[in-house]
Amino acid sequence: MELARSAEQQELADAVERFCQQQITPERLTAWGQQARGIDPAAWRAIGALGWFGLGLPESCGGSGLGLTDVGVLLQECARGLVPRSVINAIRASWALARLDADTPELSRLATGDAVVALALDEQSARQPLQYRTAIEGIGAARVRGEKWYVPNGMHADWHVVAGREGDGLSVVLVDAAPTKRRALRPFDGEEQAIIAFEGAAGRRLTPAGDGAAALHRLQREATALALAEMVGGAQAALDTTVAYVKEREQFGQKIAVFQAVQHQIADMAMSFTAAKHLAWQAITRMDAGTEDGTELDLAAAYVAPAFKRLTLAAHHLHGGAGFVVEHPLHWHSERAQALAIRYAPEAPALEAVATQLLGE
């Protein structure tokens, strides 16, 4: 029994864990790294058949109608089992689209994994929505002009959820990817990313014109919450593999697990992991239930992301060279730790948000 999970959620987690143990191996991940989506198309279809893409989408479009907490459990286990980022990002973006418009017809193809939507939000020089230079205009149907950067799944997405300025406010629209110009970016962790240029592309409105700030804010908070679940999954993997390794590895004629210096590092990793897990899940479950007091997500973001990085670096230290070779899966978690922190939970802004709660502006 876990504080963070119900029995049903534990069943879901166990099913994902079984799949990952059978299907996601370091050899396959290495081979898939050469493929466009970072995953073999057959494996993508297998995941589609399991219903993961539709888990949080409405039943009316073929989804399972589950909530943010359940999608979080799914993504935590996906991250723990090193399911490729393209799958995780597709699930997150589909969830976000459904939250913006639960009746949008694209959802039925997204629920099966036959199509992919991407979140095109950040720009080369802007992360704050009010600083976006992408412009949305038009009575009724919208036109989008601007350039979005670092778009996950940007190269193979069928649609983009695009946020831009409209008048004094913000709007969010859905744009068909076909007529856009894309250029692949190469991040250090192998995630598929692109720069997308919108040159007057037609968009369907997902929020009222110029009145999308609140919806976009919620979208970003939920995306961050799901990223926290990913971080917890990765941190757990780093901890577990390290515990297993120190029990096996012998130096000076004994298992290194008997050394107090090693035990104390394991204990510190365990404390960081435990605190991170609960802060993340407190934020996710309260967001899901609508019982937030407004502090949980910032508190969690400020703790979980640095803790995940700290844990992976300690894991590398305790593995020594054995965990440093590219054949060992540890480095994938370490890369995700830093990539997720930079995108979803950079420490200084999270701390400043906490400070603002405590002390005002």
Added chain:
Amino acid sequence: MRYDFTPQQLAWRDEVRAFLRENITPALLDEQREAGNEGKGPLAQQFILAMRDKGLWGIAWPTEYGGLGRSAIDQWIFVDELESAGAPMLPLTVTSVAPTIMRIGSEAQKREWLPRITATEVDFAVAYSEPEAGTDMAALRTRAVLDGDEWVVNGLKMWNTMAHMATHNWVAVRTEPEAPKHKGISMLIVPMDAPGVTVQPIYVWPGLRTNALFLDNVRVPRDYLVGERGMGFYYAAMALNFERLSIGSIAMARRYFRELVALVRELVVDGEPLRRQPWVRERLARLAVDIEAARVIGLETAWQVEQGAVPAAQSSMAKVFVSELSQRIADAGSEILGLNGQLHPEEPAALLHGRLQWLYRTSPLLAFGGGTNEVQRNIIAMLGYGLPRK
């Protein structure tokens, strides 16, 4: 929603809060500060009796002995509220010794001791440590030898806090010298007025008094050995476990932190509101994050107890996390207060009554006491993650 309290738990919290509102007076808080948190002034005693009359002693007690039969989460809520309010803590007699006697004592022993504890006729100090037996408690040397119907006790106990005010001592003694060291210990009740008992004060850094306890041919009745002979190490561990729920609570340090934040919101230094200083904002934000982390670790510990688990690794985590965080709170807080942060708690000009200064000096005790944090970390690795001892 396991991170949120149920309506029943919220109702319990409100009940505890109402009790605290009614019974904690400014005079009591002043007395608390002056007594160095030993909780023994007349107002504290009155407060502790009010808790008894409300049935609040019995939260950790089994129902057949008048306990409330409440859950571990309810107990956690109670401790959290009590410490948040700055109330006197329940004495170890109530939180640790009594529930142990209830579980391990013979029927006669329970009839002998429990009503006297409830009537406050009997108040225990707790004597486990010795000069050569600290975290390695099983190395203790104090001997008890049976002579007819009496135990004859000889030895020296350390850190016997409150012994100078207690009526009795709860003493770990070696009764089976031939047995392996963990299996030769028993728990013995020693009346403080028995001939051969001497208490010598030891003053420690935060300005608190503790004691050394000299036992010189002290004779106590045979049936003052509680439970089974040779099981004392495990009984002491049980008693320490009862104690841990409060040691691992962040509530006291969190109260000081809240008071600090409220003060920082008001202070102006060098013509600028202190709260605008980026380094002040960052340090306070980091502490707020860690305080919430400590709170949820404590909540999980209580939840595991409620699920029927013995949270050995978990309670060690709570202890390590809270003790080390308390040091950081005290340190950052004293620095944020600037030169005022170095004033003595008894100096009237000291902001926050010098509590952060007091916490700074107390925090080492939290880390090395109750089993040092090194051993706690070993427990986390061994019991929580199966790392081998040898």
